[in-house]
Amino acid sequence: MSVAATYPSVRPGIREAAASQEAAAAVCELAVRDLHKSFDRLRVLKGVSFDVSTGASVALIGANGSGKSTLLRCCLRLLEPDAGSVRLLGQDIAGRPGPAALRRLRAQVGFVFQRHNLVPRLCALTNVLHGVQARHGGPRSWFHPLARKADREEALHCLEMVGLADQAAKRADTLSGGQSQRVAIARTLMQRPRMVFADEPVASLDPSAGEEVMELFVRLMREEGVTLLFSSHHLRHALDYSDRLIALRGGVKLLDAPTAGQSLDALKSVYA
Amino acid sequence: MQSPAPAKPRPLPPRFERPGVVRFLAYLVALAFFILALEGARISLSDLVTGLPYMGDLLGRMVPPDISRIGPISRALLETFQMALVGTALGVVLSLPLAILATRRLSPHPLVYYGARGLISWFRTVPDLIWALFFVVTVGLGPFAGTLALMVDTMGFCGKFFAEAMEETEPGPQEALTALGARRSGVICSAVIPAAMPSFINTALFSLEKATRSSVVLGLVGAGGIGIELKVAMDLFEYPTAATIILCIFALVLAVERVSSSLRQRIL
Numbered sequence: 450m451s452v453a454a455t456y457p458s459v460r461p462g463i464r465e466a467a468a469s470q471e472a473a474a475a476v477c478e479l480a481v482r483d484l485h486k487s488f489d490r491l492r493v494l495k496g497v498s499f500d501v502s503t504g505a506s507v508a509l510i511g512a513n514g515s516g517k518s519t520l521l522r523c524c525l526r527l528l529e530p531d532a533g534s535v536r537l538l539g540q541d542i543a544g545r546p547g548p549a550a551l552r553r554l555r556a557q558v559g560f561v562f563q564r565h566n567l568v569p570r571l572c573a574l575t576n577v578l579h580g581v582q583a584r585h586g587g588p589r590s591w592f593h594p595l596a597r598k599a600d601r602e603e604a605l606h607c608l609e610m611v612g613l614a615d616q617a618a619k620r621a622d623t624l625s626g627g628q629s630q631r632v633a634i635a636r637t638l639m640q641r642p643r644m645v646f647a648d649e650p651v652a653s654l655d656p657s658a659g660e661e662v663m664e665l666f667v668r669l670m671r672e673e674g675v676t677l678l679f680s681s682h683h684l685r686h687a688l689d690y691s692d693r694l695i696a697l698r699g700g701v702k703l704l705d706a707p708t709a710g711q712s713l714d715a716l717k718s719v720y721a
Numbered sequence: 722m723q724s725p726a727p728a729k730p731r732p733l734p735p736r737f738e739r740p741g742v743v744r745f746l747a748y749l750v751a752l753a754f755f756i757l758a759l760e761g762a763r764i765s766l767s768d769l770v771t772g773l774p775y776m777g778d779l780l781g782r783m784v785p786p787d788i789s790r791i792g793p794i795s796r797a798l799l800e801t802f803q804m805a806l807v808g809t810a811l812g813v814v815l816s817l818p819l820a821i822l823a824t825r826r827l828s829p830h831p832l833v834y835y836g837a838r839g840l841i842s843w844f845r846t847v848p849d850l851i852w853a854l855f856f857v858v859t860v861g862l863g864p865f866a867g868t869l870a871l872m873v874d875t876m877g878f879c880g881k882f883f884a885e886a887m888e889e890t891e892p893g894p895q896e897a898l899t900a901l902g903a904r905r906s907g908v909i910c911s912a913v914i915p916a917a918m919p920s921f922i923n924t925a926l927f928s929l930e931k932a933t934r935s936s937v938v939l940g941l942v943g944a945g946g947i948g949i950e951l952k953v954a955m956d957l958f959e960y961p962t963a964a965t966i967i968l969c970i971f972a973l974v975l976a977v978e979r980v981s982s983s984l985r986q987r988i989l
């Protein structure tokens with residue numbers, strides 16, 4: 450089941466906007482050009498360029514410290530890039546969009562973190578409900594008891610999509626790692642994003658939960674027609690769930706190729 | 722693997738670092754100042770020893786406590802507690818926005834941050850008795866002045882600890898909300914405040930205990946509460962009545978502390 454089927458009034462609107470934008474500029478969802486970022490004297494990104502086309506699923510691999518997380522954060526301006534340009538959904542994010550424009554842009558892009566980043570003392574339903582803040586703020590988006598009926602129902606529906614409708618009232622800090630990450634995915638669904646970034650979404654989970662959550666995550670994103678950019682140390686995941694692979698080493702792009710035709714052994718050389 | 726070479730033993734780090742000249746001088750000055758302070762405080766064991774019988778005498782005159790004025794005393798006691806409760810509640814409510822402005826991550830601008838920090842420490846460094854004196858002049862004698870003094874004192878205390886609690890919250894959930902396009906108000910209300918809530922409640926309860934103790938003293942400057950009853954009783958040498966008042970104060974402070982610690986355990 451997909452959100453599109455349940456909320457036809459909004460989703461086609463987003464799709465239409467996307468389609469018209471594409472027609473106008475023939476842009477991809479994300480275009481990064483010559484991105485540089487340093488922390489103090491440590492140069493983390495040294496001129497990275499790549500594109501993510503609409504509807505694609507792109508895997509980002511690279512050794513620890515190669516700059517994957519930094520790159521993803523720079524794309525949403527959670528970190529300020531030093532130089533280079535980022536066009537996200539047709540808008541230049543490395544320029545100076547005002548806070549409101551930046552919020553509107555972020556609202557259309559989900560971000561799944563390695564550590565799910567739920568608010569620990571709040572229940573699963575409220576955590577999912579927070580995704581609605583992408584569309585409207587105010588007290589009715591803060592806690593589920595205050596929320597609009599339609600929003601509460603949508604939040605429950607998103608929990609249902611990740612198989613956790615029965616845990617809605619449980620506090621986030623009592624959930625298992627796998628359950629927490631699924632709640633975080635539900636929060637991203639609640640956002641109704643056009644594109645989703647995921648930074649090692651299953652790295653903190655045990656192998657079987659990791660497998661399960663990754664499978665669910667990618668399937669939901671495909672069903673929603675969401676463009677996906679995820680980083681992973683799990684080469685099997687990178688191969689299985691992407692149609693393009695980007696490898697970073699020491700802050701430069703080492704590889705940018707279709708996934709088909711890549712082999713596990715060839716990818717291991719990225720870590721050499 | 723070779724056995725360690727005997728020729729060049731590694732030196733152990735010294736047990737204590739030898740202080741530099743400046744630090745050594747600083748220690749000397751601090752010590753000298755403390756010795757002068759002992760002199761300045763007129764520490765005198767003999768005064769204490771010769772004076773002890775007077776205290777015994779005073780305590781002797783206090784028993785048995787006189788409960789004939791228990792009516793007005795309990796009314797004053799109730800007023801004391803009401804001042805503490807309302808002063809704390811107002812203080813806590815006003816501290817929250819002030820503390821948000823005084824939290825580095827949440828403050829809209831560095832200048833606002835330093836301004837809010839400065840205001841909070843000013844509220845805290847001026848003793849509550851002095852606030853009470855000022856408010857007596859402003860709004861006249863009575864419990865309102867005392868309540869305002871307690872409110873300001875609470876803002877100094879809670880403002881500091883609320884801000885600290887919010888600084889210490891995990892950045893992850895806040896980043897997640899920022900990343901999905903939430904407003905600053907949304908991040909604060911749905912991620913920061915829920916995470917800091919146990920600490921807020923803890924601080925607010927401590928603050929109520931503190932305000933209950935202070936409210937007793939505020940009466941001495943005419944800012945309402947039971948303090949004035951105690952002063953009058955002592956001035957008129959009505960020691961048995963004073964004893965009743967002291968026992969009542971003791972019971973009130975104890976009760977507030979017990980209730981607050983049981984609430985604290987239940988919430989955390």
Ligand SMILES: Nc1ncnc2c1ncn2[C@@H]1O[C@H](COP(=O)(O)OP(=O)(O)OP(=O)(O)O)[C@@H](O)[C@H]1O
Nearest residue numbers: 488489491493511512513514515516517518519520
């Ligand atoms: N906020 C920061 N301040 C200073 N240095 C940072 C910061 N964030 C990251 N770094 C440094 O930047 C480098 C790249 O970090 P980044 O997290 O982007 O790597 P990564 O590819 O995601 O690694 P991992 O696989 O371990 O997640 C690291 O050396 C890290 O120490």
Ligand SMILES: [Mg+2]
Nearest residue numbers: 517518519648
């Ligand atoms: Mg990382």
